[in-house]
Structure formats: structure tokens, C-alpha cells
Amino acid sequence: MSSKRIYLVRHCKAEGQQPEAGLTVEGFGQARELAVFFAGLEVGAIISSPYKRALQTAEPLSRERDIAVERDDRLRERVLSTTDHPDWMNKLKQTYADPDLKFEGGESSREAAARGVAVIREALARDQAHTVIVTHGALMSLIINHFTPGFGYDEWKSLTNPDVYRLTFSTESCKAERLWSL
Structure with missing residues (x-):
């Protein structure tokens, strides 16, 4: 495989965490800045979570x-639990240490990663070099x-809204590089 790049973008600043939460005024400005950021980079496809803030x-x-933006439900946010946990940050931290740990109504890190990785593998199999x-x-x-x-x-805690990582795939390896900084 010749070198292919996946640009992973974390959505811009949003009004909330629900699927229908849109971008803030600042977030819309950041989205325009991202478009300028990508101006000098080759992009063959854009795939997004169906959540409003990601699409915006x-x-x-x-x-x-x-x-055209392709919507893919597999890119939705990871569900930690369907029950509110006051100590959710600690619970989330536990799931990074134990990828099979799962809370009520949620998905494990391994399960969530598998759906996201499937999108990446499909993107790599396309004709476009960069997605x-x-x-x-x-x-x-x-x-x-x-x-x-x-x-x-x-x-994860150091990620910003937005954030951009470039994953460069070659025959035997993948290199991750952070490209965005506020």
C-alpha cells in the first residue's frame, strides 16, 4: 500500500453533548478555520458522525x-453508560486501563474502537489517498x-475542540501526528 492519510478531526466547540447539540458561535468560526487549515492538503473524502456538531x-x-459529507453512525460518540455517574471521569479512566470494562447500557473501549477502526479500514481501502x-x-x-x-x-484529556490528528499509513506501519493547536 502506498502511503495514505486519515485526518481524524474532533468536532468544534458545541453547545452540549446530546446528538442534536449544535456548534456554538465560536465553534462555527472554528469550523471555518478548519476549512482554511485543510486548504493546502489533499482531501478525497469527508466522513462524519451523524451528530449535529460533527456535521456542522x-x-x-x-x-x-x-x-459531500458521508454520514456514518459508527463514528458517533462512545456511550460510557446509560446511567448518570457523578464520577464518570473516573469510570472513563477505568475503561482506558481495562478495554473490556463495560458499564450498564454502555459499550467497552474495545467495542467502541472496533466500530471506529472499521470506518478507518474501509476508508483506507478506497481509491482516495486522503480522507x-x-x-x-x-x-x-x-x-x-x-x-x-x-x-x-x-x-484524551489533552484533546481540544477542535483537534486534528493525521494518521499516516504505509505498508507495515501507522504514524499518528497532532496537527492542530489552539
């Missing part, structure tokens, strides 16, 4: 490049960890 993050780049994938912080960190082990809870 992808929209300016889609318009600029005249590339932009817009998703959410927890899922993004699990995908990066799958291909470059060691990306865990602390790295």
Missing part, C-alpha cells in the same frame, strides 16, 4: 471542496490508540 464541523470544508473523518473525543482517542498504542486517558 465538516460543512465548511465540504462546501469549500465540493465534496477527513469528523468524530468525537473519546472515539477519536480509542481509534488512535488502536493504531498507535499508548494513546490513553491522559491524551
Whole structure:
């Protein structure tokens, strides 16, 4: 395989965590900045979580490049639990240490990563050399960890809204590189 790149994008600043939560005014500005950021980079496809904030993050780049955004439900945010946990950050941290740990109504890190990784593998099998994938912080960190082990809870905590990591795939390896900084 010749070198292919996946640009993993964490959505811009949003008004909340629900699927229907949109971007803030600042988030819309960030989405426009992302479109400018990608201006000098080759992009063959844009795939996004169906959540409103992710789609709104992808929209300016889609318009600029005249590339339709493909929605993929597998890029939705990871569900930690369907029960509210006051100590959810501690519970999340536990799932990075134990990828099979699962809380009521939620999915394990391994399960969430598997659906995100499937999207990446399908993108790599396409003719396009470079794909932009817009998703959410927890899922993004699990995908990066799958291909470059060691990306865990602390790295998840350091992600920004937005954030961009480039995964460069060659015959035998994957290199992850952070491209975005506020």
C-alpha cells in the first residue's frame, strides 16, 4: 500500500453533548478555520458522525471542496453508560486501563474502537489517498490508540475542540501526528 492519510478531526466547540447539540458561535468560526487549515492538503473524502456538531464541523470544508459529507453512525460518540455517574471521569479512566470494562447500557473501549477502526479500514481501502473523518473525543482517542498504542486517558484529556490528528499509513506501519493547536 502506498502511503495514505486519515485526518481524524474532533468536532468544534458545541453547545452540549446530546446528538442534536449544535456548534456554538465560536465553534462555527472554528469550523471555518478548519476549512482554511485543510486548504493546502489533499482531501478525497469527508466522513462524519451523524451528530449535529460533527456535521456542522465538516460543512465548511465540504462546501469549500465540493465534496459531500458521508454520514456514518459508527463514528458517533462512545456511550460510557446509560446511567448518570457523578464520577464518570473516573469510570472513563477505568475503561482506558481495562478495554473490556463495560458499564450498564454502555459499550467497552474495545467495542467502541472496533466500530471506529472499521470506518478507518474501509476508508483506507478506497481509491482516495486522503480522507477527513469528523468524530468525537473519546472515539477519536480509542481509534488512535488502536493504531498507535499508548494513546490513553491522559491524551484524551489533552484533546481540544477542535483537534486534528493525521494518521499516516504505509505498508507495515501507522504514524499518528497532532496537527492542530489552539
